[in-house]
Amino acid sequence: MSGAGLGYAPGPAAAPGANARFETWLWIAQRASAAVLALCVLVHLVTIIYAVHHGLSGAAILARTRGNVGALAFYTLYVLAIAVHAPIGLRALCQEWLGWRNSSLNWVIGALALALFVFGLRAGAAVFVG
């Protein structure tokens, strides 16, 4: 584990000689996706509360999402932001807590981002066509 570094700045997370430009882009992507997620998570929390009170059955869920283009667009944006945000956060965790800093980490994190995006879109499509 790295000293007392809080891990939010690109500096401490970057290995010596690492591509500073790449780290900067990841930092920007993490903040931009966080801003999108702030709104999406708020909407999601409100939806959860609404769903808890208005039926949490398959029929009730699909009645809200089936053929709902607005919901599909929202969940697509949500999934995209998650697929960017979660892997970058896990990358920082792997670097700082596991000491995993070589380039294999970037490939694994990239694959994770792709998997989250594909399976997230599949989930959104499933309740759209339901």
Next chain:
Amino acid sequence: MSMKNDYRARNHPAWWAFLVHRLSGLALSLFLPFHFWALGQALQGEARLDTLLRWTQQPLVKFAEAGLVLLLAAHLAGGLRLLALEFLPWRGWQKSLLAWAAGAALAAGLAFALVL
């Protein structure tokens, strides 16, 4: 770094905020594949989704779900705190107060909204 300095660095609200943010992020990341898988069951029809939803009615699963909602709210509050720290020209105590207020309001609001 000495043990003493290490302890001082971590026994601080910012360290706890960091730890809660990181652990909640990790837990949410681990939950995501299950969440996507569960929603994907709708591809097999409404009945399959219903079977899964009935399984989630068990007390322990409902308790875990409530925990996940709180973790999501905590991660949101922590994230808003970070964005405020990095992008808004506020004083330190104002940012801390805002984060505590947002976190407490979210937790109380969610507990109220989910139970009632």
